[in-house]
Amino acid sequence: MNKQASPASGSRSGSAGADGTVGKALEVLDKVASVGRPVRFSELLADSPHPKATLYRLLQTLVSQAMLAYDDRHQTYTLGMRLVRLAHVAWRQSSIAPIARPFLNALAEQAGETVHLAQLDSGQVLYVDKRNAASPIDMFSQAGKVGPAYCTGVGKALMAFIDPAELDHVIRKQSFYRYTPATLGNEAELRAELAEIRRAGVAFDREEHEPGIVCIAAPILSAGGRPVGALSITTTTGRKTLEELTAMRPALLETASSIAKAVEDWQFPA
Known part of the structure; x- marks a missing residue:
């Protein structure tokens, strides 16, 4: 069966700049989620519009807020439990x-x-x-x-x-x-x-x-x-x-x- 998702339509990435740091952080969250598996910093950097230092800072902030989780052993990022809890609340309310x-x-x-x-x-x-x-x-x-x-x-x-x-x-x-x-x-x-x-x-x-x-x-x-x-x-x-x-x-x-x-x-x- 055809497994590909639809080509991007009405992408939100263009609004990240206007939304400042919050927009950039959400853009990084979207990217981690779209990979569908634990992802390394180098993979995110290869496809990121942000400089290395900016991307690292955004990732550190997301990890500290439990929106992302970092695995020290494998040096990978995954979606965090706080995000999972928020998703469940949104599912119930919206x-x-x-x-x-x-x-x-x-x-x-x-x-x-x-x-x-x-x-x-x-x-x-x-x-x-x-x-x-x-x-x-x-x-x-x-x-x-x-x-x-x-x-x-x-x-x-x-x-x-x-x-x-x-x-x-x-x-x-x-x-x-x-x-x-x-x-x-x-x-x-x-x-x-x-x-x-x-x-x-x-x-x-x-x-x-x-x-x-x-x-x-x-x-x-x-x-x-x-x-x-x-x-x-x-x-x-x-x-x-x-x-x-x-x-x-x-x-x-x-x-x-x-x-x-x-x-x-x-x-x-x-």
Whole structure:
């Protein structure tokens, strides 16, 4: 399966200078996190816009604040426990995942397929929870990962229901990189599909991000009609066709509605 993440879109690195030391430190944190394993100073320096002394000072500050951890024996940096604690708090306070959990469990059991829960994050899709099928599928999406919005079912379901001004902003952040022959290649194609999604109430991923991976997705809409998340049922073309996935539309929409009702009193983050 295609494992590559989406090409950078709407990168934040350009804002680090304007944000001073805090911006630079967060940039270093992002870099350590993106490596996905313990990383040496020399590796960070090779890809850093900062002088050696500045990078070292930023790393020392992050270590002293427990945002990073340093392994003396292997001379490597990893994400620190303070950052892990903050991430858990953010997950509880800024994500609908804790509230949606029982509904995801029920839908996954009913569908017998993988279920995803996602939210928009800076124009991209942040997967905040996942329930695997009885026979798990090897695919890109995992809880905590960020993926492209324009070629995923949850991403298109979210974009279809945001207000026009926000949609313009989100579309400008899309790379329109063609992962597969089915990937939407430009803004006009995407806008045409979003109009169809608004009419139908559901979105599809037709092998647009990964070959062989298909899904049906629906937005989770607040009482005011604003999408606060999206839900999908995902499988492979070897197990189900798109027509067979469409048969799950009632269960998907019912679950999305149930989650929306459960979070009515929740203060949604902007």
